[in-house]
Amino acid sequence: MTEPPVRVAEVSYGGTRWRVHDLALACCALEYAAATLRSPADRPVELGDVDLLAPAPDVADVLVVSGTVTDALAPAVLALWERLPEPRYVLSFGSCSNSGGPYWDSYCVTKGVDQVLPVDVYVPGCPPRPESLFDGLALLRRLAGAPA
Amino acid sequence: MSALPDRSRGVIALIDDKCTSCMLCARECPSWCIHIDSHPETTVAPPGGRLRTEAVLDRFAIDWSLCMYCGICIEVCPFDALEWAPTHDYAEPDAGALLHERDRLADWLNPAQR
Amino acid sequence: MTESWSDAVAGGLGVEPVDEFGTLRADVAPDRWLGAVRAARDSLGCTFFDWLTAVDEPPDTLRLVCHLARPPRDGAPMRRLLLRTAVARAEPVLASVSDVFAGAGWHEREVREMFGVEFSPPTDASSADRLLLPAGFEGHPLRKDFVLASRVAAPWPGAKEPGESDALLASGLASGRAPRRRVRPPGVPAPGDWGPREPESP
Numbered sequence: 001m002t003e004p005p006v007r008v009a010e011v012s013y014g015g016t017r018w019r020v021h022d023l024a025l026a027c028c029a030l031e032y033a034a035a036t037l038r039s040p041a042d043r044p045v046e047l048g049d050v051d052l053l054a055p056a057p058d059v060a061d062v063l064v065v066s067g068t069v070t071d072a073l074a075p076a077v078l079a080l081w082e083r084l085p086e087p088r089y090v091l092s093f094g095s096c097s098n099s100g101g102p103y104w105d106s107y108c109v110t111k112g113v114d115q116v117l118p119v120d121v122y123v124p125g126c127p128p129r130p131e132s133l134f135d136g137l138a139l140l141r142r143l144a145g146a147p148a
Numbered sequence: 149m150s151a152l153p154d155r156s157r158g159v160i161a162l163i164d165d166k167c168t169s170c171m172l173c174a175r176e177c178p179s180w181c182i183h184i185d186s187h188p189e190t191t192v193a194p195p196g197g198r199l200r201t202e203a204v205l206d207r208f209a210i211d212w213s214l215c216m217y218c219g220i221c222i223e224v225c226p227f228d229a230l231e232w233a234p235t236h237d238y239a240e241p242d243a244g245a246l247l248h249e250r251d252r253l254a255d256w257l258n259p260a261q262r
Numbered sequence: 263m264t265e266s267w268s269d270a271v272a273g274g275l276g277v278e279p280v281d282e283f284g285t286l287r288a289d290v291a292p293d294r295w296l297g298a299v300r301a302a303r304d305s306l307g308c309t310f311f312d313w314l315t316a317v318d319e320p321p322d323t324l325r326l327v328c329h330l331a332r333p334p335r336d337g338a339p340m341r342r343l344l345l346r347t348a349v350a351r352a353e354p355v356l357a358s359v360s361d362v363f364a365g366a367g368w369h370e371r372e373v374r375e376m377f378g379v380e381f382s383p384p385t386d387a388s389s390a391d392r393l394l395l396p397a398g399f400e401g402h403p404l405r406k407d408f409v410l411a412s413r414v415a416a417p418w419p420g421a422k423e424p425g426e427s428d429a430l431l432a433s434g435l436a437s438g439r440a441p442r443r444r445v446r447p448p449g450v451p452a453p454g455d456w457g458p459r460e461p462e463s464p
Contacts, residue, residue, distance in 0.1 A: 042150055071396040098243055099213035102179050105412035107403045108395055112213070114243065123239040124212035124246050129156070136239035143241060168424070175420030175447070183419050185427035203424035 018050045020091075020137065021060035023080060025067025028094035028127040032066045035130035044131075046138040057083040062140065064133070065117075068096035068103055069110040081117050089144065091136055092119045095126040102126070120144075157217055158234040161256035162208055166229035169203035173221035173230060181214035182221060183207065210253060212238070212246040233257055267341045274305040279343075287344040295347045296357040299328060303362055307332040308343055311363035314370060316377040318406045323348045324377055326356060328366075354379040368393075376404040413450050420447065 022032045036052045054060040057080050069077055081090065092113050095101030100111035113119060120143060123136035152158075169186030185207035193199045222230045233256040240246055271279045271286055275298050279286040290298040302308040308330035317325040325348050332341040349356050358381035360367035370381045371393045392399065401408055422431065446452065 070394075071399075072392065072394060074396075092243075095213060095216055098246065099211075101214060102216040104179070104214060105410045105416075107399075107401075107408070107410070112243065119243070121239050121241055122213065122243045122246060124159075124215070125236075126216040129152075129158070129236050131152070132158075132236040132239065135237040139239050139241070171420055171422060171424055174422075177419070180413075180416065180419055184422065185429070186422075186425050187427060187430070188425035201425070206427060 018048070018062060018137075018141070019054035019060045020050055020052050020062040020064055021054040021057050021084075022052070022064045022066055023077065025065065025069065025073075026096060028066035028096065028125075031125075031127040031130055032064060032093065032133060035133045038130060044134050044138060046141075047134045048138075048141060050137060057081070058085070060084055061087070062089045062091060062137070063117075064091045064093050065097040065113045065119075066093045066127075068101070069113050069116065070108050071110055072108065074110050074116045077113065078116050087144075089120045089140055090117050091121045091123060091140055093123050093125075093133060093136070094128055095124065098122045098124065152234050152236075155232065156234040156236075157219065157232050158236045159212070159232075159238065159256050160210060160215075160217075160219075160222060160253070161231050161233040162250065162253035163229045163231065163257065164205060164208065164250055164254050166227045167205050167208060168227055168229075169205045170226065172224050172226065176220050176224045178218065178220065179214045179216055181211040183209040183211070205250070208250040208253060210248055212248060213243050231257065270306060271343060274301050282344070285342050285344055287346060289346045289348075292347045292349050292356055295326070296359055296362070298345055298347075299330075299359045300362050302330050302343060302345060306343070307335070308341075309333065311365050314359070314366050314373065316373045316379055316404070318351075318377065318404065319348075320351075320406055322351055324351055324354050324379060326373070326379065328359070349379060356381055358383060376402055378402040378405065409451060413447075418447055418450070 022029060024032065032052075057063060061084070063081055063084055065077070081088070090113070092098050096103060096109070097113040100106070100109050103109040104111050110116060121136050121140045123132050125132050128136075169184055171184060174182040174184050184205070186203040186205050188201050189204045191200045191202065219232070222232065235256055238246075265273075268279055268281070268286060271288055275288055275290065277288050277290055277298075279288040281287075288298070310331040310333055312329040312331055314326070314328045317327060319325050325346060328345040330343045330345060332343075334340045347356070354377070356379060358366070358370055360370060360381075370379075373379050374381060375393050375395055395403070422428075
């Protein structure tokens, strides 16, 4: 990738309800699933109103990559991201999608989904807790221009 | 929000005045994500004693983008210089910012961070 | 007196099985591999194919292992069987068992990709395509001589001794202590043993 890894959205946030689609690749997907089970009262206020269960990338604003991206799967990951309508954001969830994580030495693992897609927020963890997902999404909303 | 369970693993904090730069955590880390620099210093000998050389810590960094939070570094440290801290809010827009240096690692045990 | 599972296997396969941690293991010659799998299914009732994989045993051998099971019946518990054979690394060819268990075809494709064992006849029309590895990948990753290049190339943070720093190592100055053999993590070959030639860094 020749694009810089930091992208600050220039499009006005608009205050609409964000729809988030999870690309469930590995263990991190289970923490994402646990996050979807939290009631709205059990999420931080800064997160605002988000739908974590966007059923398809075509109707999503944010793509969360949860898990290890392998070199064989990378073209499919790119194809899936291309289906998101603009403006679109990517949140890398967990060490594997941040950098390849503990599998950075593998013969078949892509060392971070940012080798394939532009990433807006990196959430550390292995796996990160649901609270970390909420914090990462709240950060992404701030970067995208949501009112504080 | 509901409280975190006891002993939640969020981030690993450094108690840097306990660290002797023994390099054990950096060697045992499976992900090779701990970076330590140190330099030797010779202490003043007490009367009748001999000079001792010890390693003084300069740089201690952990790359959270590689870390798998296994806790081997905490278990292996002979001086208990590493500890779990429950913080979970340290996402970054830039992966390079996930490389935390010594001051930031020492700050995780600061109550204001929790 | 009902026949024990061990006796049944010995009778059905013609080899004496070995009890390994509660599971029977039977080793057969490679030219009898297809016959043994077929006998296990037809004579011993092992109608459940679990998995087929390989183990690299240097210097000369690739071991093939197949796990089969006879489902519970008539009050008798499930019975398991590990069938093994060995092929030479120099010529790793083995009969395919996908005619006996159609599902074995996927496992044989994976073994072909990861270990380089050729199954005859070839499993299916697309057996030349990559299964799990990306297109253009060279080598057989699960063989023991396949080196993890990333760990050889990346500098090991644990290579420094207490009292050393990256700046000190880069400057080439002695640390003031007696020089020692550079510590290397287990399993990582020395730069001189593997990889491109480059001047030894201090």
